[in-house]
Amino acid sequence: MPALDMAEEGRQRKGNFSALAGHTNGLTKAAAASSSLGAKPGTSSSSSSKKLVIKNFKERPKLPDNYTQDTWLKLQEAVNAIESSTSIKYNLEELYQAVENLCSSKVSPTLYKQLRQVCEDHIKAQIHQFREDSLDSFLFLKKINRCWQDHCRQMIMIRSIFLFLDRTYVLQNSMLPSIWDMGLELFRSHVISDRMVDSKTIAGILLLIERERSGEAVDRSLLRSLLSMLSDLQVYKDSFEQKFLEETNHLYAAEGQRLMQEREVPEYLHHVNKRLEEEGDRVITYLDHSTQKPLIVCIEKQLLGEHLTAILQKGFDNLLDENRVLDIMLLYQLFSRVKGGQQLLLQHWAEYIKNFGTAIVINPEKDKDMVQELLDFKDKVDHIIEVCFQKNEKCINLMKESFETFINKRPNKPAELIAKHVDSKLRAGNKEATDEELERILDKIMIIFRFIHGKDVFEAFYKKDLAKRLLLGKSASVDAEKSMLSKLKHECGAAFTSKLEGMFKDMELSKDIMVHFKQYVQNQSDPGCLELTVNILTMGYWPTYTPMDVHLTPEMVKLQEIFKSFYLGKHSGRKLQWQSTLGHAVLKAEFKEGKKEIQVSLFQTLVLLMFNEGDEFSFEEIKNATGIETNELRRTLQSLACGKARVLIKHPKSKEVEDGDKFLFHSDFKHKLFRIKINQIQMKETIEEQVSTTERVFQDRQYQIDAAIVRIMKMRKTLNHNLLVSELFNQLKFPVKPGDLKKRIESLIDRDYMERDKDNPNQYHYVA
Known part of the structure; x- marks a missing residue:
């Protein structure tokens, strides 16, 4: 039986005897109270006319002269019988009463000393059995465990007999250990404190644990009992834990170095996790709970903390490339256990995103599939954040920063390609997705759109593609078009989408105009055999188209003139310019x-x-x-x-x-x-059209820079160069280089919008 279990049995027996003693004392006190009050039968003790009469107690009967010596011999014989595991001649209640009588006779100090001496002599006699050199480690542990079990069982029996002594004399003397503690003290001082016993016990326990760690099956109940013994004897930390942790440290330091060379990262991570589970199980099964924290810290330090950078460099990128979600999840959980591990992991994570994304963005050969690859990569990253990184907020922020960094390493092109990707999804020929799926795709595209700096480039190409869809009737869905417009408005503001909204208004007005035009044509004397549909485009809303004069057929020219007369008759002062390219x-x-x-x-x-x-x-x-x-x-x-x-x-x-x-x-x-x-x-x-669109964006940017400079100088009147540039960076919504700003400042100085200070060339003054 384990020591803790034996101790529990001792406490249960102690409780039984305590109840018995209380019962006996209660009867005695009740009888004494009855005799001392001296109340007459039939009278009420609560009557105010009656007085209590206190009578003297009779003298305590004297014990025979040899009673103390004879009683002790009887008790000693019983203790010896318990220690030798033979039957006790006397009734236990008789022995208990004998102890009570001796204590009542005020011989408790002597009785305690005599009991201690008997127990000490017996324990001293046990030490010789452990000095046999022929005992191997396992047999030695079994013998010391059996001795400990016997000692616990004996002390429980002895304490049950001497319970009255324990509950009176010992309890009243704080300097004296209880009978149970006395037994622990004697076993500790005469058995466990013996150098040879201590070293062989600890060495044997450590050997069993080492064998279990190497995969052998060992007697866990024996380990549990021995470690409970050390804990009960209060030598667990000094004798065992320190050496145990040292050996654990050496074992896992060597194992970590060896396995990092031999195994791939996923296999190594699973081994570390297995070791952590095994050591946690040891704590639950036989180690003291106080060992859990230093033990786990030791494993985390040697198997993880010493190899954080090596693990990440050796296999983290591969795990991400192969999308091994479960392994990445385990990696995150393990790194989160080590100080600084999570931060190091997230730094590598951010670098991976930048490197992977840069490879997509800067390669012109991938332009055709760039946006789809970015969307797929973003889905993969989001899944890893949600499943593996438990939606870590720091991880999410690093992901956003990384995406913004790599997507803008190639200015303007990602913005252009995102606009074209939206066009491909909103075009009538696109049968890939339902309305719900299309909405989800547009939402994902908007997430990528948020990261780009050149949103004006996106606007220019998006506007050009939207014009084609509207004018050629190639839009997949008006609802989808307006949904996308709403998303852009929410993201960039009303000013960003005002021209795009104007294009939709033009198309709606054109439909109304054509209804009236058809009525007008029918009223003509010679309506002709052709049908003409015209879209009236407000010049400021639509992309700029290069006019191209071609030789139309007479029928077409005639219809154009009829429409011109009709439209200008209703809207005088306007000018129509036919766009044959559309x-x-x-x-x-x-x-x-x-x-x-x-x-x-x-x-x-x-x-x-x-x-x-x-x-x-x-x-x-x-x-x-x-x-x-x-x-x-x-x-x-x-x-x-x-x-x-x-x-x-x-x-x-x-x-x-x-x-x-x-x-x-x-x-x-x-x-x-x-x-x-x-x-x-x-x-x-064509390539020329792409260049032309980009150049128009740059031209618009120059106008915006000029306007911003004039606006700032008009408000401040005088400003130095650095403050002006800083203010421009805050106001402009597109990326710009300091050199470009300097050129625009010089241009405004040449055009007399502002001037340099004569004494300080870095100081500018606004010219009213």
């Missing part, structure tokens, strides 16, 4: 297969209408007849003769259109659809 038409064509409808651009329309007058034309003839600019005409003819739907035949056959090429009407053209849409190549964005 026009498109639906033509009816007859082939050998049958009739088809062809949806084409205005330039494609002008080319195809020529073949009503003849079957074959050269490149130069088409150019002269249509007036289309050379490069635009090449792209137009390419779309008609070299694309999927080849309604024209080119001679000689090639993918490029060259001067001197001839084009024939393809009467044998076949297609499974009745209405055929031929790609409007002239609407595809």
Whole structure:
């Protein structure tokens, strides 16, 4: 039976005898009270006319002369029988009463000394059995444990007999240990404090623990009993714990160094976690709970703290690359246990995000898929933060800073590509997602959008793409368009979206205008056979389009004049400028297969209408007849003769259109659809158009910088260079270099908006 269990049994027995003693004393006191009061039968003790009569007690009967000596011999015999594990001749109640009688006779000090001496002699006699050199470690531990169990059992029996002594004399003398504590003190001083017993006991316990750590099965109940013994004897910390922690430290220091060389990071992390669980189980099973904290700290230091940087450098990036969520979660949990571990982990995490994101952003070859890769990477990062890092706020902030850092390493391009990605999702041809999925995609895009600095670049490209979607009727959903507009307004403010909102207003007004125009045309004497739809675009809201004069057919020119008369008749003082690059038409064509409808651009329309007058034309003839600019005409003819739907035949056959090429009407053209849409190549964005859009953004930025400088100087009147630049950085909403600001300041000085101080060149004055 373990020592703690034996001690508990002792306390239970102690309680039983205590109750018995209390019962006996209670009867004695009751009888004494009855005799001392001397109340007569039938009278009330509470009557005020009666008096209490106190009678003298009779003298205590004297004990026989040899009673003390004989009684002690009887008690000594009983103690010896308990210690030798033989039967006791006397009744336990008789022995208990004998102790009470001796204590009542005021021989308690002598009785306590005699009992201590008997116990001490017996314990001293036990030490010889542990001096046998032939005992191996395990047998030695079993023997010392058996001795301890016997001692506990004996002291419980002895204490139950001498309980009255323990509860009276010992309790009243604070300097004396209780009988149970006396037994512990004697066992500690004569057995455990013996140098040989102590060293062999501790060495044996440590050996068993070492074997268990190496994977062997050991007697855990024996370990639990022995360590409880050391704890009860109050030598656990001095004799065992210090040596145990030293050995643990050496073991795990060597193990950490070895396994970091031999194992991959995930395997090593699982081993560390396993070790922590094993040591936690040891604390629960047989170690004292006070050992838990220093033991776990030791493991964390040797297996983790000494290898934090090595673990991160060796395998953290691989875990993230392979998206090994469970391993990353374990890594975070383990690093969070070590001081400074979590901070170091998050620093590596931020560096990984920057490096991975930079590789996506700065590589021009990845431009086509850049935004989708960024969205996928952001999803992956968010999942790791939520599942592995437990939504750590510091981790979230580092992620945001890292995204903002790498996405702006390549100025303007990410903003442009995000705008194009939105365009691809909002276009009518996009069948990838439902309305709900599209809404979620737009929300994710907005998260990436928040990180870019050049939001004006995004606005320029978004506006150009939105114009195409609206003018060509290619928008997937008006609701989705307005939802995106609402998101941009919420993110950047009303000023950012005012022009975009104006574009939608123009489209709605144009619909109303066309209703009235159709009524107006019907009232004309010769309405004609063509239908004309015009979108009235407010110049300030829409992108800037380069006007291109082309040779329209007489029917088209006539309709334009009719609309011009109609519109200017209602809105005097306005000017109409026709944008032929934005026009498109639906033509009816007859082939050998049958009739088809062809949806084409205005330039494609002008080319195809020529073949009503003849079957074959050269490149130069088409150019002269249509007036289309050379490069635009090449792209137009390419779309008609070299694309999927080849309604024209080119001679000689090639993918490029060259001067001197001839084009024939393809009467044998076949297609499974009745209405055929031929790609409007002239609407595809060229490199020149991209550069042009970017240059317009830079020009707008210069105007904004100039306006900001003048606004600040007008308010401050006088300001030095550094303060002016600092104020500009605060006010401008796009990234700008100090060198660019200096150029704009010089430009304003040249234009007499401001001047330098004559005595201090770094000081500026506003010129009213």
